[in-house]
Amino acid sequence: MEIIGATTLLLIACIFFILLSITQARKQKKKGKLPPGPAPLPILGNILQLNGKEVVKSLNKLSEKYGPVYTIHMGMDPVVVLCSCDAVKEALIDNAEDFGARGHMPLLDRINSGGHGVVGSNGERWKQLRRFSLMTLRNFGMGKRSIEHRIQEEAQFLTEEFRKSNDRPLDPTFYISKAVSNVICSVVFGDRFEYEDKDFLKLLGLFNEIFKGFSSVWGQEKDIPETEFHMEGIVNTTFDLFGAGTETVSTTLRYGLMILLKHPDVEERIHQEIDKVIGGDRAPCIEDRSRMPYMDAVIHEIQRFIDLLPMGIPHKVTRDLKFRDFYIPQGTTIYPILSSVLQDPKQFKYPHEFNPGHFLDDQGKFSRNDGFMPFSSGKRICLGEGLARMELFLFFTTILQNFSLRSPVDIEELDLTPLMSGFGNVPRYYQLCLIPR
Structure with missing residues (x-):
């Protein structure tokens, strides 16, 4: 009975997160289309597709399939990757104001109290x-x-x-x-x-x-x-x-x-x-x-x-x-x-x-x-x-x-x-x- 109960809970949790992912995708579709990218898993996103020891190689490899601007998911959150000289320049220089905020890095936040230094603040x-x-x-x-x-x-x-x-x-x-x-x-x-x-x-x-x-x-x-x-x-x-x-x-x-x-x-x-x-x-x-x-x-x-x-x-x-x-x-x-x-x-x-x-x-x-x-x-x-x-x-x-x-x-x-x-x-x-x- 305990095994059946645990299996049922796991199944319910999986269904919940799948429905949540579908709901988020529909909301996103109404607003507009994110850059293409690999299909994310529920909860995990694309983390399993990134080699922890060679993350950059993994990201460059994905760009060969999806282009110089593509989307991966870290957990449930989308991350847009810019993977060419032209794409990075277009974002950071031509659209400097729009791309000018600092993203989150967990270790940096722990070191300097959640974005209080010049590197991590906004x-x-x-x-x-x-x-x-x-x-x-x-x-x-x-x-x-x-x-x-x-x-x-x-x-x-x-x-x-x-x-x-x-x-x-x-x-x-x-x-x-x-x-x-x-x-x-x-x-x-x-x-x-x-x-x-x-x-x-x-x-x-x-x-x-x-x-x-x-x-x-x-x-x-x-x-x-x-x-x-x-x-x-x-x-x-x-x-x-x-x-x-x-x-x-x-x-x-x-x-x-x-x-x-x-x-x-x-x-x-x-x-x-x-x-x-x-x-x-x-x-x-x-x-x-x-x-x-x-x-x-x-x-x-x-x-x-x-x-x-x-x-x-x-x-x-x-x-x-x-x-x-x-x-x-x-x-x-x-x-x-x-x-x-x-x-x-x-x-x-x-x-x-x-x-x-x-x-x-x-x-x-x-x-x-x-x-x-x-x-x-x-x-x-x-x-x-x-x-x-x-x-x-x-x-x-x-x-x-x-x-x-x-x-x-x-x-x-x-x-x-x-x-x-x-x-x-x-x-x-x-x-x-x-x-x-």
Whole structure:
């Protein structure tokens, strides 16, 4: 009798959710047609069709069948996926206001109290926090010589730390994290930490684990209430600056050095350009970038190739709207797949290969590309883009001015595929030797 009762309840529950799904579908049909997509299961939606370890590959595979704009369901909620350079640009740039709200990410909400930081907030709160962040960064030297001097100083500290290795193999992970984080510390606190400071190392370890956690977490939308600007927003925005400003840049540097180990011909050409433009008697400065097209192209290609945040950060639409002949209801979660932009074959001749030529013209001059979107685009473009670009150029150039890179293992053994891939691509751990030049 108990078995019959349990079976009956299960059958009733299934019928209820099927009817609920049909009702929601009919309501949606009256309003308009969502982009096409795979048929969702009751309750689960399309979650079983997404490989948890390779979510982005699963999403790209679905786009081959349903097109560059399609719908999946996370549970009962529809999620619209944008999966090409043209589709992402049309949404985030051409319709920036309509696609300008932040979607929900469960882990991000737990970290910064439900959308109180500049990354996860919406509405008036987000506008005020973004204005505050930009003003603060400018006041502390963003775009000015003062912040450049701080990066140059930290790059020299990093160089001296590397020299202590005496050509022995080392894992660069925390060396680079310390240096990059100290740039943010100098902006926020006006001071830097010593590399052996235990509290500092604990903080860096926390950020590293958070980034790994993000690499396997993504969720569907829920409304975030809008509240006025307050101290909690300042605290969480500061946390956002540390997390985003440390882990993204340091991971790019770490991944980039591994790529250069794998491509010694690229490293050699960089050395030649550094010797010609800078020499060895002064520190690199940001003005050198315009005279170093190959270095600039290599850094852009590193960012494109590693595809650091392949899924981007979720958006949501701010009103009911028509997009490419489809209807998208207000509040719908949008996933602009940055991986599909950075690897769009219409934009890049060799989308899955590392090739600095993607950013060079026939005369060897630096050439911009519309498919370069590692910082996202539109109203939610990364507010630290300028700082990150300056850091990447000065750190990479200073390291390669002072050292030649050598791998303690055969370069054929170096694996450039990510250790983890989800929200973020996390590089595999490796060691390198830094040989003074």
